[in-house]
Amino acid sequence: MSEPMIQLETTRKASSNGGPGAAKSGGCASSSCGLTAxxxxxxxxxxxxxxxxxxxxEAHHYFARMHVxxxxxxNIQCNYCNRKYDCANESRPGVASEKLTPDQALRKVIAVASEVPQLAVLGIAGPGDxxxxxxxxxxxxxxxxxEIxxxxxxISTNGLALPDHVDELADMNVDHVTITINMVDPEVGAxxxxxxxxxxSRYxxxxxxRILHERQMLGLEMLSKRGILTKINSVMIPGVNxxxxxxxxxxxxxxGAFMHNVMPLISEPSHGTYYGLTGQRGPKPLELKALQDRLEGGAKLMRHCRQCRADAVGLLGDDRGREFTLDQIPGDVTYNASKRHAYRQLVARERGDHLAARKDAITAVxxxxxGGSLLVAVTTKGGGRINEHxxxxxxxxxxAVSQKGINLVGHRKVERYCVGGWGEEATLYNIIATLEGIDVLLCAKIGDCPKKQLAEAGVRATDAxxxxxxETAIGALYAAEFGVEPLVATA
Known part of the structure; x- marks a missing residue:
């Protein structure tokens, strides 16, 4: 059994032993046996x-994407973009370690699909357009x-050339398109x-x-008319847009956009972008959340984006691209579907349990x-569970949890605290700063030392x-926090 499947089985068994908010099994839930929306x-x-x-x-807890x-x-230049190649240590759009031909891409996809059972989606997101x-x-x-x-x-696109290819996208059954749209006012766009x-011609x-805006709107309207689901990415640039x-x-x-994803500007000077070199800052996590909160009630918001590289592989937040560079892939690789099929059967049961537990927890909250509310940070390696140290x-x-429900509102990246079995104090200080505004941290395990320092900074951490x-854990936490009986799951 592969590592992701072992993790799923392990977390199922661990939760069945019963933690403070443990959920019971609810049965099979694949598309063929009743997984409901x-x-x-x-x-x-x-x-x-x-x-x-x-x-x-919900799907991002279980399924992976791959970009080639x-x-x-x-065909455009963005002030926040620098398309770097052979750059393994940066995690942001427009960056890749190696450019591929279509034949090389096929070889790489076959290798990943045979070894990464969570793989469900192949995307092309550059590193250009x-x-x-x-x-x-x-x-x-x-x-x-x-082959698969x-x-x-x-695909992901800036939209300038999109209207020329909508019919071909539909003919190839490309059912999901992302367009990066940062403005609808050309004065802002300039x-x-x-x-x-x-x-x-260059403009x-x-x-x-103005040209970019008109082409983006035309492409979006054409996709909507063809029934293709569209996600809009927007980069939040403080003081600009x-x-x-x-x-x-x-x-x-x-x-007709299905979803709107507002992402923070990434503008480190080392990235070599115009914004990075001129000191344009990105938004703080609480600033990004405040804007996203203001957008509630408009287009459906995406809050779980990781701003992936152009060669990302794996679950969101767990990039395995370094494992699948061309020099590590045999020239005669053949597709083996067995791991993907076995994983889907296993995850179908888990997802049914998860959706039922989530519904119960939200009902309880x-x-x-x-009228109380909490902002809760969680460590997880997938499967919708608190399963990371x-x-x-x-x-x-x-x-965010309140009487409105339990909602994922974002993520915050950090460096690993434990390296080689030792906790790094400087890293812990940075983690504490990153957790600004968080009330409670839930994790699978935490040592007494970081737990104490987090508490001194106003963040309660628990591995209970x-x-x-x-969602079950957050629901139980909320119930305990505001003086009511916690949810007791039933079979």
Whole structure:
């Protein structure tokens, strides 16, 4: 049994022993045996997104995506972008360790699909633009679809060349498209985009932003008419477009976008971008959350994005791309579907339990007669459970809980506290700073020393809910916090 499947079985057994909020098994739940859509999602849409980790927050606990860097050419310049190659230590869009031909991409996809059972989606997200470098994008999808017909295909694009390829995308059954839209006002856009290349000409300033805006809106409308699900990515740039993104949200909602993902600007000077070199800061976590909260009620928000590399492999937040560089893949690799099929059968049962536990926990929280709220950070390695040691965590998932329910509202990346069995004090100080605004931290295990220092900084940390479902644990925590009886799960 592969490592992800062992982890799922282990967490199932651990939770069945009963923690403070342990859930009981609810039976099988695959698409063939009754996995039903959450109450807030249309069943027809659920069937299309239930295995897509970017379009479904629930699916990202179980399923992985893979990006192949076959599209290096780009037709616009963004002030936040520097397309670097052979850059293994940066985790952000536009970065890849190696560019691939369509044939090399096929070989890599076959290798990953045979070894990473969670793989459900193949995406092309650059490192340039998938629609501008269209011949390579199309050739890659055609090759992969022949070999692995059940894998979902999706692209990410700036939208300038998108209208030229909507019909072909539909013909290839590309059912998920992401467009990066940072403005609907060309005067704002001129501060983000130095130039665009369109119709064999280069445009600058407001004229460039106007052309890009018109093409983005046309592409979005065309996709909506064809029934293709569209996610809009927007980079939040403080002082440039942060307030303007409220208008962007309204525009994309009115034109049929399924989801809006507002991401923080990444602008370290070492990245070599215009914004990085000129001192433009990114938003603080609480600033990003505040903007996302203001957007609630508009287009559906994505809160679980990890701003993936152009060659990312694996679950969101757990990039395994370094394991699958071309020099590690045999030239005669053949596809073995057995691990993917076995994983799907196992995860189907787990997901049914998880959805039932989540529903029960939310019902319990919303029935509490209190106006209290908590911001809760969680360590997890997947499966929707609190199953990661504090010292091994590379990120914290952040949930807001109140009478409105239990909602994932973001994540915060950190360096591992424990390296070689030792805790690093400097790293702990940075982790404490990253947890600003968090009330409670839930983890599978935490030592007394970091627990004490977190408490001194105002963050209560506990491993009492280790291996429980995240929502079940948060529901029990909320009930205990506000003086009511905790949820008791039933078989």
């Amino acid at each position: 959450p109450d807030d999602i249309d069943p027809a849409i659920w069937e299309r997104i239930k295995d897509h980790p970017c379009f479904s927050e 860097a076959v599209a290096p050419a780009c 998938a629609c501008y470098d269209w011949k390579k994008t199309k050739a890659t999808f055609e090759r992969v679809a022949r 017909p059940d894998i979902k295909l999706c 501060k983000i985009y130095p130039w665009v290349f369109y119709g064999h 600058t300033g407001i004229e460039a932003a 942060d307030a303007h993104l409220i208008e962007v949200n309204r525009w994309v909602r009115d034109r 919303t029935s509490v007669g209190s 504090f010292g091994h965590a590379k990120e914290f998932q952040v949930y 809910y280790g291996y429980d479902y995240i």
